[in-house]
Amino acid sequence: MANRGYQDAVQALNSLQTNYANIMAIRASGDRKNMMNIWEMQEWSRRIGYSVSDFNKLNVIHITGTKGKGSTAAFTQGILNQYRDKLSNIGLYTSPHLRSVRERIRLNGEPITEELFSKYFFEVWDRLNETSSNEEKFPHMTKGQKPGYFKYLTLLSFHVFMQEGCNTCIYEVGVGGEFDSTNIIQKPTVCGVSALGIDHTFMLGDTIEEIAWNKGGIFKEGAPAFTAKSQPEAGLRVLQERAEERNTTISEVPVFDSLHNVKLGIAGDFQIINASLATALAHQHLVSLNILQVPLTLDASAKIPTSFTAGLEKTVWEGRCQTISSGSITWYVDGAHTKESIEAASGWFRDVTSANRKKVLLFNQQSRDAKALLRYLYQTVSPKIQFDAAIFTTNVTWKTGDYSADLVSLNTSKEQVDKLEVQKNLQEEWRSLTKTEHEKVHVTSSIEAALDLIKGINDEVDVFVVGSLHLVGGFLVVNDGKAT
Incomplete structure (x- = not known):
């Protein structure tokens, strides 16, 4: 068989993306995810050689939420990296990616190499080509059939982490929790819920209660759950009910006083909430592995180990309140794309931008209610900040009309993008x-x-890049100057 490299893997992976027409049909039908999603993932796992119980040895920390779950996962990884002498390889699975799809599957804080990605990618690909499913139970999973883009990457992450001997893995939920592809995990060490808000309503429901129900679906018996403080009261009540259903506990994590004196590796005052949640999750995980002996006191005045604060300071997570200086331009970059995250990121920009520099907004959001997000942004920065210019772009990477290979997107309307409909409305x-x-x-x-x-622009300028992680990813690629 011809040698298959990284670009071959990316091309094959992109073929698994759900196209825009299918997504719109699902939304119109009102068909939300159900248990078949979990059964399929279990079956895909069997097809590549695993029982889901095999994944218990990964000792998974499972994290969901609407805002901040990626940052919480990154902070958790940062803390646990301080315990590498007591842990073997640490895996992290997140989404979406910014520059490269390899960012979604990390070992010890670093995206897996192109060589490892392509090696393991085609091992999974070939096993699915060589195996089949019971046609009565899974008529749509015939021999050679592949799961969709996100499911495939989830499946690949399990394979990578198993083969690399990870005994600690952090999994960020894709969407929701109850029916998410990551939720085949049977025995996590601990579960976390970051801030709740309204998002992905066509899949999760229109109310905070419905969304909280879905998020609480990751809770498992014997695995303590923790949630960020200041959750909406109705959402917290549902999370508590879900924890009781699953014979576990859920605890609210305060903002720890000592973290106010820590320069967190991810900027933004609000990140202290995610850092506090990560502290509780990492501590419980280490207790479950008998590395730490005494549970963390969930009190604002609790003493946080210095190894934890060192990990929080060293955490790097691109595209979240990130500042990049380049000559006369300072870029302030955040992939915020929900009401809550837009308000938080806009507040950050409002507070850090320089009064004596010109200000430019670079914005896009291709699939959600972009005009509403733009209004939240404006209301947050006004009247302190007035932009000298605003630019509304598509997520297309290059002027040639091409996307970077890792950023190809089939799940938006090509016609809408070509006509610049969203951009003109914005x-x-x-x-x-x-x-x-x-x-x-x-x-x-x-x-x-x-x-x-x-x-x-012939002036010193601060640019606020915001509205979508897809925009941020494309921005980082173009700013790097590397056509891929």
Whole structure:
């Protein structure tokens, strides 16, 4: 068989993306995820040689939430990396990725190499080609059939972590929890729920109670659960009910006083909430493995081990309140894409930007209610911040019309992108909100074109890049100057 490398793996993976028409059909039908999603993942696992009980040896920390679950996972990894002498390889599975799909599957804090990715990718691919399922139970899982994009990567992560001998793994839920592809984990050491909010309503429900029910679906008997403070009262009540159903406990984690004196590796005042939750999760995990002996006191005044604060300081998580300086331009970058996260990121930018520099907004959100998110942003920064210009771009990477290979997206409307429909609507919304002059509100067909506009400004400028992790990923690729 011909040698198959990383780009071959990425091309094969992209073929598994759900196209836009299918997504719209599912949304229109009101068909939300159900238990078949879990049964399929169990069957896919069997097809590549595992019983789901095999994954118990990974000692999974399972994290869900609406806002901050990725940052919480990163902080948790940062803490546990301080205990590498007592742990073997540490795995981290998150989504989405920014520059490279390899970022979703990390070993000891680093994305797996291209060589490892392609090796394990095609091992899974070939096993699925060589095996079959019971056609009566799984008529849509015939020999050679593959799971969709996210499911495949979840399956791949299990294979990678098993083969690499990980005995600690952190899993960020993709969407929801109850029916998420990661929820075949049977015996996590601990579960976490970051801040709840309204998002993915077509899959999770329209109310905070429905969303909390889905998030609480990751709870398992014998695995303590922890949640961030200040959850909506109705959501917290449902989480407590779900914990009781699963014969476990859920505890609220305070903001630990001592963390106010720590320079967290992820910027933003609100990150102290995620860092506190990560502290509780990592501590419980280490207790469950008998590395630490005494449970953490869930009191704001609790003493936090210095190894924990060192891990929190060293945590790196791109695209979340990230600052990049480049000559006369300072980029303030955050992939916020929900009401709560947009407000938090906008508050961060409002507080850190320099008063004597020009300010530019670079924004896109291709699939959610983009105009509403833009209004939340404007309301948060006003009246302190007034932007000198705003640019609304697509998520297309290059001026040629091409995406970076790792950033190909089939789950948005190509026609809508080509016609710049979302961008033109955002342009009009921004004009109505700010009364900004026509020539200061731009629409571009690519991220590269947007950056060319900004780099043409003959002044010191602060640029707020926000609205989508897909936008942020494309921005980072273009800013790196590497066409892939």
